[in-house]
Amino acid sequence: MDICPSCGAELTGRTLQESSPAEPPEVGRRTRRELRRCGSCRHLAWRAEGARHASQPWSDGGVDPDYDSLFDFTLEPLPAPWFLVPAHPGRATLEAELRAEVSEGHPLHGKPVIAVARCERCDEVLFSVEEDPVRFVRVHLTWKQGPDTPPWPMTEPVPLPLYKGLTEHTHEHS
Numbered sequence: 678m679d680i681c682p683s684c685g686a687e688l689t690g691r692t693l694q695e696s697s698p699a700e701p702p703e704v705g706r707r708t709r710r711e712l713r714r715c716g717s718c719r720h721l722a723w724r725a726e727g728a729r730h731a732s733q734p735w736s737d738g739g740v741d742p743d744y745d746s747l748f749d750f751t752l753e754p755l756p757a758p759w760f761l762v763p764a765h766p767g768r769a770t771l772e773a774e775l776r777a778e779v780s781e782g783h784p785l786h787g788k789p790v791i792a793v794a795r796c797e798r799c800d801e802v803l804f805s806v807e808e809d810p811v812r813f814v815r816v817h818l819t820w821k822q823g824p825d826t827p828p829w830p831m832t833e834p835v836p837l838p839l840y841k842g843l844t845e846h847t848h849e850h851s
Contacts, residue, residue: 679713679722682737686717693747712738714748747811753840758797768792771802775816780824784832785814794843801846803835813839815846 679688693712713722713735721738755761762768771792779786789807796802800820806812817831835842 679735681715681718681720681722682735683720683722684715684718686715688713688722688735689716693744712744714744747837753838755794756840756844759794759803759843759846760797762792762795762802767795771795771818772804774818774820774822775802775804775830777822778819778825778830780827783825783827783830785816790814796846803839803843811837813837813842815843 680686681688694709710723710725714720715722720740721744722735723738724733724735762771768791772790775785775790775792785804785806790804791807792802793805793813794803800818802816802818804814804816806814813835815833815835817829819825819830
């Protein structure tokens, strides 16, 4: 049984995995940890990934509202005019176009991404940035089929919950 380090109640619900940048940079690996939230006191509890034994207890992570949407979310449909990108062939086409447009100096250069959704009204695509499983960005593809000059393609973070972040999209680009 997993016990909350803050109040002693049982930790229930989902377990999330979180990655942090490698320290020091030359090591080239990520530190991973598991996160849970106590249903009684709402404190976060964490431990190193794979520490599933009672000999390695959970540590108190305090209260952090930034994580609440990860534990409290309910699945919402995408707001119109957004639609999910089918795995084949749509996803690969959008990911290839992003890789072609992004040049050195762009925040997505060299980052692994997955095309998740597309807007029917403009050339915006929602990508998941795979280095951080809860990081999503909206990218306005230019369809140049070649490297663009940063900041193009324009890229903006999309806050969670995604439904709200995509609803606020105005379809206006400069």
